[in-house]
Amino acid sequence: MSTYKKKVALLTRRQFILASAGGGAAFLGGAMFKANRTYANYPVQITKFTEPLPTPFASPPPSTLTIARSSHSFHSNLGAGPTLAYGGLSILGPTIEATRGTPLSLNVVNNIVGNHPFLEAVDTGINGTLESDKNNPRVSLHLHGSNAEAKSDGYPMDTFTSGQNYLYNFNNNQEAATLWYHDHAMGITGLNVLAGLAGFYLIRDIDDPVGGNGPLGLPAGDPYEIPLVIQDRSFNTDGSVSHPKQPPWLIEYVVDVATVNGKAWPNLNVDRTLYRFRIVNGSSARTYNLKLSSKQPIIQIGTDQGMLNAPVYLSRLLISPGERADVLIDFSSSLPGDKIILENDAISPYPSGRANLIIFNPQLPEIMQFTVNAGAAAPKPVPKRLRLYKPLIKPIAVKPIRQRFLTLVEIAGSAGPIVLLLNYLYWDEPLKNPELMERPKVDTVEQWNIINLQPVSHPMHLHLVPFQILNRQKINPAKYLKAYFANGPRTVISKHGISLTGSTVPGGYPPPDPTPFAIGPARPPAPNEAGWKDTVLANPYEVTRLIVPFGAQAAENLPFGNSFVGTYVWHCHMLGHEDNEMMLPYEVV
Numbered sequence: 001m002s003t004y005k006k007k008v009a010l011l012t013r014r015q016f017i018l019a020s021a022g023g024g025a026a027f028l029g030g031a032m033f034k035a036n037r038t039y040a041n042y043p044v045q046i047t048k049f050t051e052p053l054p055t056p057f058a059s060p061p062p063s064t065l066t067i068a069r070s071s072h073s074f075h076s077n078l079g080a081g082p083t084l085a086y087g088g089l090s091i092l093g094p095t096i097e098a099t100r101g102t103p104l105s106l107n108v109v110n111n112i113v114g115n116h117p118f119l120e121a122v123d124t125g126i127n128g129t130l131e132s133d134k135n136n137p138r139v140s141l142h143l144h145g146s147n148a149e150a151k152s153d154g155y156p157m158d159t160f161t162s163g164q165n166y167l168y169n170f171n172n173n174q175e176a177a178t179l180w181y182h183d184h185a186m187g188i189t190g191l192n193v194l195a196g197l198a199g200f201y202l203i204r205d206i207d208d209p210v211g212g213n214g215p216l217g218l219p220a221g222d223p224y225e226i227p228l229v230i231q232d233r234s235f236n237t238d239g240s241v242s243h244p245k246q247p248p249w250l251i252e253y254v255v256d257v258a259t260v261n262g263k264a265w266p267n268l269n270v271d272r273t274l275y276r277f278r279i280v281n282g283s284s285a286r287t288y289n290l291k292l293s294s295k296q297p298i299i300q301i302g303t304d305q306g307m308l309n310a311p312v313y314l315s316r317l318l319i320s321p322g323e324r325a326d327v328l329i330d331f332s333s334s335l336p337g338d339k340i341i342l343e344n345d346a347i348s349p350y351p352s353g354r355a356n357l358i359i360f361n362p363q364l365p366e367i368m369q370f371t372v373n374a375g376a377a378a379p380k381p382v383p384k385r386l387r388l389y390k391p392l393i394k395p396i397a398v399k400p401i402r403q404r405f406l407t408l409v410e411i412a413g414s415a416g417p418i419v420l421l422l423n424y425l426y427w428d429e430p431l432k433n434p435e436l437m438e439r440p441k442v443d444t445v446e447q448w449n450i451i452n453l454q455p456v457s458h459p460m461h462l463h464l465v466p467f468q469i470l471n472r473q474k475i476n477p478a479k480y481l482k483a484y485f486a487n488g489p490r491t492v493i494s495k496h497g498i499s500l501t502g503s504t505v506p507g508g509y510p511p512p513d514p515t516p517f518a519i520g521p522a523r524p525p526a527p528n529e530a531g532w533k534d535t536v537l538a539n540p541y542e543v544t545r546l547i548v549p550f551g552a553q554a555a556e557n558l559p560f561g562n563s564f565v566g567t568y569v570w571h572c573h574m575l576g577h578e579d580n581e582m583m584l585p586y587e588v589v
Contacts (some may be wrong), residue, residue, distance in 0.1 A: 003408075009371075009432075013217050028471070032179055041096055042423065046257065047265075048366065050076070051075055052263070052268075052269075053263060053265065053266035053267060054221070054261040054262055054263060055222070056092065056200060057204050057222045058221065058227075059096070061096045061104045061106070063105065063107060064107045064290055064429045066086065066109045067110050067111060067112060068084070068088070069082060069113060069114055069525050071090060072258075076263040076367035078264075083117060083241075084192060084196045084460045086197065086199050086361055089509060091196040091262035092199070093535045095197070096200070099210055099330035099455060100172055100175065100176060101171075101204070104167065104171075106168075106169075107166075108166050108168060109124070110162050111162065111163075112139070112164065115135050116133060117241070119134050119193070123246035123247050125292065126579055127428070127581060128187035128427070129187030129209065129579075130179060133185075137192065137225055137239065138160065139161075139183070139185050140157075140158050140159045140183065141166070141181070141182075142184035143342030144461070145534050147561075148185050149169060149562075149564050150464075150565070152169045152170060156189070156569065158184055159173065159185045159186065160418070162387060167341060173560060174559055174561065175307070176203050176208040177202075177203050177305050177324075178278045178279075178280065178324040178326050180200055180301065182199070185295055189579055190578070191228055193244060193575060198516070198542060203366060205538040206389045207389050215381045215389070216386060217380065217383060219274055220276070223271075224275050225278070226276070227261070228262065229280045229282040229498075230258065230259075230281055231284075232257060232286050234255035234256060251286035251577075252361070253285050253576055254284075254285050254286050254349060254361045256364060260367060266368050267369045268367065272332050272372060272377040272378060273332055274331075275329050275330075275379040276331075277326075277328075279317075279324060280586040281322065281323050281324075281388070281512070284572040285575065286346075286533065287318065287319070287320040287351075287459070288364075289346035291344075292342060292343070293342075294334065294340045296333075297549070298317045299318075299330070300314055300317065302324075302325070302386075303325070303326070303528070304323060305529075305531065305533060307386040308532075309386060310385060311383070311386065314375070318537070320350065320535070320537040321535075321573045321575070322459050322535040322573030328382060330379070331372055332377040332380070340372070341368075341380045342366070343366055344363075344367055345365065347361065349361060349457070349574075350456065351456075351540070354456075366519065391530065391557040393479075393530070396555045397443070397555065398554065398555040400403050401444045401445065404446060404448050404449065404510065405445045405449050405510050406438075406570075408420075408422060408453060408458050408582075409422075413494075420454075420572070423436075424585065425584060426492075431585060435509070436464065437584070438570075438586040439586065439589050440548075440589070443552070444556045445548065445554045446535070446547075447481065447547055447548070448543060448545075448546045448548050449545050451511065451542075452539060452543075453477050453541070453543070455536060456583075457539050457540060458574060459535050460536055460538050461535040461570065462568075462570045463570065465534070466549075467547070467549075468532065468546065470525075471545050472525075473518050474542050477517055477538075478513070479517050484506040484508075485506050487511075488508045488509075489505065514543040515543075534561045551564070565587075568585070568588065
């Protein structure tokens with residue numbers, strides 16, 4: 001049991017510098033104290049592991065999904081604060097269960113009445129954010145991981161407001177996988193998701209059918225298959241979720257209370273048998289490195305886009321924002337009354353936080369607890385092979401028709417990043433000049449080389465298509481940047497809130513090939529990444545190479561059956577980054 005009575009400061013890098021310039025900041029025992037800050041206050045005890053875990057078991061898909069304001073209490077000692085939610089719930093949304101090849105038309109209705117729950121955090125200095133978002137917020141539903149037509153993908157400009165609706169068509173022509181739906185409105189995605197707009201979407205197939213009893217013998221449904229969405233949050237004195245006032249823009253929302261399925265540090269009572277957990281990292285910016293206090297393995301059976309070839313036994317599970325992991329935990333050897341804590345030893349922003357305490361990045365060492373019930377053990381075998389009626393995953397044999405080089409960069413102000421960019425381009429630049437846009441041809445295979453020139457890792461997400469990780473390789477960033485600038489510099493003006501700055505950035509497109517600047521050998525993906533993915537963690541000063549098929553006819557044995565054309569997006573899934581320009585459109589032609 002833990003008592004949180006402290007006052008926790010959330011500062012942007014620029015807030016810290018401005019505060020320091022206005023009178024200095026005092027550091028007492030490693031903590032940062034200054035009058036000019038935003039607080040998360042704990043006037044009552046937030047006890048750990050006393051809240052029962054809500055279990056959002058799957059149900060048949062609805063034809064209509066409403067979005068509305070609600071109120072929700074994240075802990076019995078906290079009051080209920082304003083939230084946004086799907087389907088009449090108080091937080092999050094219903095778990096939708098679909099079958100491969102059975103289409104779903106989903107009419108999403110915006111019934112939000114009243115102000116945004118984070119009214120003062122709606123930042124109209126961010127591209128695409130409107131003044132009206134404060135009292136009539138836009139929404140756009142993205143089914144993350146779906147191979148969907150462009151008009152149903154949740155394009156960030158395809159938004160609708162109170163009293164309006166949007167019809168999404170998902171043909172579900174892809175392998176069984178853990179998908180999730182969440183808001184994707186331009187400029188306020190992070191605020192809408194933090195307010196509660198996220199839910200599970202499970203696709204089933206012949207290996208993993210609705211209702212269980214499949215050939216793999218996996219736990220299915222109530223009570224042994226449980227979705228878990230992990231999100232860190234901070235709270236105000238009235239129990240409402242806390243977010244700093246903006247501007248200035250908050251680089252990363254990394255805070256100090258773990259919520260799982262909408263409850264703070266919950267507990268789940270488990271029988272002495274095998275459980276299946278469908279884990280989504282729904283946090284704004286926090287990467288987790290999960291482990292069990294009992295030191296038993298976490299057995300991963302699936303990635304973002306479906307089953308692995310065989311189970312991977314892990315001592316730790318690294319999962320970044322937007323990623324999913326389908327895992328088994330075997331409690332049959334646990335004793336009645338055992339209390340097993342799901343722990344986290346990752347620092348966020350991953351892997352090392354921000355330097356010099358210029359942004360508050362608390363560690364979050366405990367996530368939730370499992371308490372083992374009394375009763376006889378009922379062990380169940382873990383299948384040795386996970387793809388019985390689907391072909392084994394093998395490297396795509398088709399040679400990529402081209403390589404693309406894609407950089408993760410920033411424009412710095414006097415007090416840190418003002419904006420984070422891809423290829424040093426703002427969102428609207430490729431829309432005005434198609435020569436700056438990635439335009440892969442349908443039914444072809446490409447190699448995308450993501451070059452991270454930042455000191456933090458970024459979870460990179462491609463809409464529409466799954467991919468395979470080819471490898472990762474360290475590079476010399478100073479030498480690479482020198483070559484990058486040799487392409488021809490240009491000056492860009494960044495206006496955000498109170499800041500207006502001109503910065504010299506590389507003007508050439510595309511960026512140079514990082515291979516001549518490599519340090520050491522390329523590393524293959526980890527065994528639990530050797531499946532189909534749609535979100536990948538790109539580490540600092542590395543190139544992450546992806547093999548991407550842009551259509552079902554691009555190669556054999558792909559996990560989807562569609563070949564769509566149209567405009568989609570690729571972006572960082574740290575939501576504050578995505579909202580402030582770290583997202584670009586691309587077009588399948």
